[in-house]
Amino acid sequence: MxxxxxxxxxxxxxxxxxxxxxxxxxxxxxxxxxxxxxxxxxxxxxxxxxxxxxxxxxxxxxxTHKESFLSERRLSEKAVKKAMDTFSAFLNPFDTEREHLVCICSGQKVPEDVADDPLKVEDVGKKSFKEFVDTRLKDKTTRFHRPLTKTKPKTFGSVSKSTPKKSAKNVLKIKAGRNVFGQLLACHKNIK
Known part of the structure; x- marks a missing residue:
């Protein structure tokens, strides 16, 4: 007191x-x-x-933040659910249950020769190196400065072939593989 x-x-x-x-x-x-x-x-x-x-x-x-309002939270949850549904509709590239390899861009099954080619790149390189040493340095049957033959391994890009299409004096190339994010955007616009 x-x-x-x-x-x-x-x-x-x-x-x-x-x-x-x-x-x-x-x-x-x-x-x-x-x-x-x-x-x-x-x-x-x-x-x-x-x-x-x-x-x-x-x-x-x-x-107060607008995002903390109940209506905004509901809208955000709805948008997240739409995005999750869209992603779940696509192929899962990490799914180990699949027997074949799938190209992420196009969703097409990749042929066996294309799937195996990237795995053989190191062996092909070692073989080319051995051939280079044998023919140009040891035996000298080929000139040292002669250009090397380029190896062309098959990749996912070789699966999606471009086909020329003529349209009003212009040649357009249509590719089979499409942009993944473009597909997502198109799906998102269709869902709305």
Whole structure:
């Protein structure tokens, strides 16, 4: 109680424990609670300070995020579900149950020779190197600076063949493999 304060906290009163001085100027002490309020108002940088900011209902609504509203959460969940359904409709490239390799872009089954060719690239390279050393360095049956024959391994790109199509004096090339993200965009537009 404040009545008993002089007897109970005599040292605190003599040390000016209930006021704060921000400068060395005499008689410039301020009550602790008032100093806290001034500091908060200064940091809030509003004309009404913290009190006015907290009393204004519109300012509270201004500071809330639109994404946290129930309606926005429902819309976001619906959009995520649509995207998940779209992705689940596509082939899973990491599915180990499949017996054959599938091209991600086109969704077509890749022939055996195309699927095996990338696995043989290292062996083909070693064979070409051995042939180069034997014919050009050891036996010298072929000139050293003669161009090398280029190996052409079959890739997924060779599966999607382009067919020329003539249209009004212009030649257009139609590719079988399409852009994955373009397919996603088309599916997304169709779902809406």
């Amino acid at each position: 404040l009545v008993n304060l002089p007897q109970q906290s005599k040292d605190l009163l003599q040390a000016n424990g209930f006021s704060v001085s921000r400068s060395d100027t005499p008689a410039s002490r301020t009550a602790v609670d008032m100093t806290i309020e001034q500091t908060m108002n200064k940091h809030a940088k509003t004309s009404d300070g913290i009190v006015g900011f907290m009393a204004n209902i519109e300012s509270k609504n201004c500071e």
